[in-house]
Amino acid sequence: MxxxxxxxxxxxxxxxxxxxxxxxxxxxxxxxxxxxxxxxxxxxxxxxxxxxxxxxxxxxxxxxxxxxxxxxxxxxxxxxxxxxxxxxxxxxxxxxxxxxxxxxxxxxxxxxxxxxxxxxxxxxxxxxxxxxxxxxxxxxxxxxxxxTPAQQAAVLIPNVVKDWGKKVYILAADYNYGQITAKWVTKYAQEAGGEVVSTDFFPLDVADFGSTIAKIQSAAPDLIVSALVGGAHLSFYRQWAAAGLNKKIPMASTTIGVGNEHKVLTPEEGNGIRVAYNYSHExxxxxxxxxxxxxxxxxxxxxxxxxxxxxxxxxxxxxxxxxxxxxxxxxxxxxxxxxxxxxxxxxxxxxxxxxxxxxxxxxVHLMEFQDQKMKVLEDFSQxxxxxxxxxxxxxxxxxxxxxxxxxx
The missing domain is CATH 3.40.50.2300 (Response regulator)
Known part of the structure; x- marks a missing residue:
């Protein structure tokens, strides 16, 4: 043709x-x-x-x-x-x-x-x-x-609540996926004995998270769960690391890494973020x-x-x-x-x-970012x-x- x-x-x-x-x-x-x-x-x-x-x-x-x-x-x-x-x-x-x-x-x-x-x-x-x-x-x-959330968040959220603490702060993209995923994260956090202290939604074109970072600091959660999506939202991870908060409050995500975002971030920005997906290069x-x-x-x-x-x-x-x-x-x-x-x-x-x-x-594989790679921590079959x-x-x-x- x-x-x-x-x-x-x-x-x-x-x-x-x-x-x-x-x-x-x-x-x-x-x-x-x-x-x-x-x-x-x-x-x-x-x-x-x-x-x-x-x-x-x-x-x-x-x-x-x-x-x-x-x-x-x-x-x-x-x-x-x-x-x-x-x-x-x-x-x-x-x-x-x-x-x-x-x-x-x-x-x-x-x-x-x-x-x-x-x-x-x-x-x-x-x-x-x-x-x-x-x-x-x-x-x-x-x-x-x-x-889907029952395959992914059901593995990820209980693990991070057990390892990092009960107070969860959710950040999510403001459309169907983010809104519904935030509900699933809340469900699994509560079932694991945790609580969600705040949930913030962001349009896909938002790239300035300065006020959000200040709000998170005031809330003092034990961990962040991110369901942010796309290139503009990648700015959050950079701004979070630039504020030094990635060394103080750990983070899990249902989205980062799906599009190789962990390879765009530096190791210093991405190390320690925990995810659960079907696939890893490793x-x-x-x-x-x-x-x-x-x-x-x-x-x-x-x-x-x-x-x-x-x-x-x-x-x-x-x-x-x-x-x-x-x-x-x-x-x-x-x-x-x-x-x-x-x-x-x-x-x-x-x-x-x-x-x-x-x-x-x-x-589904529970994984953690290390030096721009997804290190497999645990496997969950079928x-x-x-x-x-x-x-x-x-x-x-x-x-x-x-x-x-x-x-x-």
Missing amino acids: NLTRRDLLAGAAALATTTSLVPWVPAHAAEMIKLGSILDTSGIFDAYGKPMQKATELAVAEINAAGGLNGEKIELVSYDTQSDMALYTQYGQQLARQDKVDVVHGGILSASREAIRPTLRKSKTLYFYNVQYEGGVCDRNIFITGV LASPTNQAFLKKWAEKFGNTDDIHELAVSTYQGVWLWAEAVKKAGTQDRMPVIEALEADLSIEGPGGKVTIDPKTHHATLD RPPLDTQAVCDLQANPDDNQQYEIKI
């Missing part, structure tokens, strides 16, 4: 359309399997989106090099939304209605997921959202491979070591691999295994294959789809998405289609 045709497919007004090609020429393009990718590979969220796109390209290249799926190669059709929600809507419709892809992997913020999920459901285009989020989405057309498993080698061979180094990139890679492979198991890329047989206890062994460990919720059951299981049962209600606000 040449550049002129790409431009025509995206429309004359398309702002940023790219089609990633594998090195082969299809004999019958109409018979090819099409995988759509829609991500922020430029704009303010590109630190998340660029490695996710690379992960998609790596998985597709591996699958095609092994002969494709059921004898067919995969064509990857990719769009860059430039971190613009309006372009998510535009390109979601493009992938479903004009490109007619068999599956879409994409979205970063919950807002971007909800911008395209209704279109993909209506067009009966299978959708994978490969990002950690607040939980509660219940829709048979979507599969979610990132960690995992010694043969699967992860093989993944790191393949990534380095394709892209030159492994410095940009992060949690969301690995979730994306695992999501593409889950879909591929389901296509092979179903014997077709058609939507309903693939959905049924994914619901039939399908699992893969990924860089972050075993990944299994929970048929009730279409969320992943995952290994954590189910208990939060979403409390509100979603697609086996009993396959036509359900909403994001529930989970009662906390």
Whole structure:
């Protein structure tokens, strides 16, 4: 597919359309399997989106090099939304209605997921959202491979309350993820015998935390829990360290490190922050070591691999295994294959789809930043998405289609 045709497919007004090609020429393009990718590979969220796109390209290249799926190669059709929600809507419709892809992997913020999920459901285009989020989405057309609060915060918060103290101060991004995660942090802190002394929310463009730092000092908590998101919020960690408070009040986070933020901070700024995720470069498993080698061979180094990139890679492979198991890329047989206890062994460990919720059951690793690395402190095997299981049962209600606000 040449550049002129790409431009025509995206429309004359398309702002940023790219089609990633594998090195082969299809004999019958109409018979090819099409995988759509829609991500922020430029704009303010590109630190998340660029490695996710690379992960998609790596998985597709591996699958095609092994002969494709059921004898067919995969064509990857990719769009860059430039971190613009309006372009998510535009390109979601493009992938479903004009490109007619068999599956879409994409979205970063919950807002971007909800911008395209209704279109993909209506067009009966299978959708994978490969990002950690607040939980509660219940829709048979979507599969979610990132960690949810019951998999992550349930591990992290009791640990830090036990180790650091009972008085917790929460900082969170002021949108769905931050607001709901703050409730989960409060729940798990209280269950561990702690209390939340204050919760502050911040718009994504806030970068000056001077008054907040003064407020925290007055509250004198035993620890901070951060659910801040994005480049502007990274300023908090720098300002916190510059005030010398990182040596006085310890910090845990449900977000930092997801986009390799710990590599942007200096060791002095990041050391000691505790997190819990599905993935770390430091995992010694043969699967992860093989993944790191393949990534380095394709892209030159492994410095940009992060949690969301690995979730994306695992999501593409889950879909591929389901296509092979179903014997077709058609939507309903693939959905049924994914619901039939399908699992893969990924860089972050075993990944299994929970048929009730279409969320992943995952290994979670409790970790601490040390010299810009994530040192694994403890492993928690096969954590189910208990939060979403409390509100979603697609086996009993396959036509359900909403994001529930989970009662906390």
